[in-house]
Amino acid sequence: MNDHSIETIGITKEYPGKEKPLVAVNHTNLLIRSGELFGLLGPNGAGKTTLIKMLCTLILPTEGTAKVGGYDIVKEAAKVRETIGWLHGETGGRALYWRLSARDNLRFYAYIQNVPSDVARKRIEALLEFFDLKREADSLVKDYSTGMKVRVMLARTLLPNPPILLLDEPTVGLDAQTAIETRKLILTLNRELHKTILLTSHNLYEVEKLCERVAIINTGKIVALGTMDQLAHLIHEAKTVEVRLEGTDGEAATQIIQQLDLVRRVVVSERSGDGWIIRAEVSDLDSAIPRIANALAGGNFRIRGISEIRPHLEEIFVKITERNNHG
């Protein structure tokens, strides 16, 4: 496998529309490194599922192509299918055989995924155990809860041990405890088994916690891509510093901070319990923190803490998609 497990090259998908074609994915270029845990975000209808289905070889691109595991999705579709594990969590277990048990679903999948029988037997038992399905392993899936069905789907995706995992909403429908365990599993798969993982989720907290880099797709185009820091920088020209003081007289401290030349504006200055919080946008974070600290120390203010405030992915996502929607 080369340096990039997933590489899309001007990939485009147009569906026929009544008046003009509907462009679901628009000349998208994306490079996902081997062993990377990569997040793909986008509002509903942004093109995420179409892009993933093209990578799974289920949809043929109108223009451009992609390579998955070094194989072309159009010319070498069979090789691509041997390389990927795809989970479509949003189906809520619809993609399982409901009239088979969890164990039989996994056995069936082992046959079609070319997993040798002796290996499959051991893996199936280990996966049933891990996903807490052992007790109900021989009951029909139709009688399972949504969470159990998603766990069977996760087990099925892992069974052939593919190097590349395309996880579309892997924790949807799971209870909190299982969702936490699943996130841990995703991290382990990435860090210990070096799986390349493309993760999409509406749970932005999950993406923020797990992914090294994130791409935001909107109306078929990648509108932002980078690490959390890089994405944060896209929406905030100025960085924000938070200062936590002891005592309740923070107004004088606010005035001192406001007078510093690298402080653009104070956005928050308020009492917080038995202390005071001040948040200020600054132009240069590296210089700002020591200079604020020095200025406040000179005024005999007792500082509890001073740190950078990073915007959450949710804020980044909303601002970038809004900016993109309004041209």
Add this chain to the structure above:
Amino acid sequence: MDNQLITYFQDNVAPDKSEVRQTWGIFWGQLKIFMTYRTWVVTDTFNTIVSIAIYYFLSLQVQPSQIAASGYGTSYLAFSLIGIAFANYLWFCINRISHSMQSEIREGTFETIASSPIRMRSYLFGQAARGFLVGLYYMVGALAVGVYGFNAPLHFEPAALLTSSLVLVFMVLSHLGLGIFIAGIVLVYKQADPVTFMVSLFMEFFAGALFPLQLLSKYPPLAIASELMPYTYALDALRKSLIQGATLASQDILFDLAVLVVYAVILLPLGLWSFNVGYDRIRTEGTTSSY
């Protein structure tokens, strides 16, 4: 991930790409699913027995001389029993592929299959194999009810059974391409019931499942259509072996078998090709999960 689990995913295991194993996997899974529909199996068994009873009472109204002229003995019950039991069997095998395809698409499992490394022909043959086995249950049941319940005069000697079994295999192979073609229609249009109904009706009519084909000789276009149906040759061979006791030594049986082989050689690749055309079309349209 606990240590025990991780050990099972650290080996680089060579995949087992055997197509026979893939086909077996589909057959095994589909058969297991079928066996969960117990009520359906019981109802269908009951329907089979009732339909044989209907042909028994119908046979009481038909003069033996009319059947004798066709060269298949004198019992209308034996004549129609073979016509219907084997037509149903054939249709069960053929229909299974498109029906399963329809339900796979509706239930979302088709995308799982299509994104896996299984070869589509293994998938189709596995589906068909399930149809052959389950269909066999109804066919043997229908023949047993006809023979032991209503005294239909059929030859069950080893040579006749061997001959009819061979005809059965080639009958299925000669029609398999048609079943795969219809499954391709289901992929694209998501529905093929009117087509399958029409084809089964034509097949039963033109092959003479319920009446001697001599009746069509007055209508040349219908007689030609009848000669173009592979089921006509299958039915002729089956009736000759099971009603008259003809074996593979018979020229007529060998001719019928040769025609079925020709149809199999032509229709099977055509069916697979048309299915692939349909499969590529839904991948282009992005409708692998639409129904």
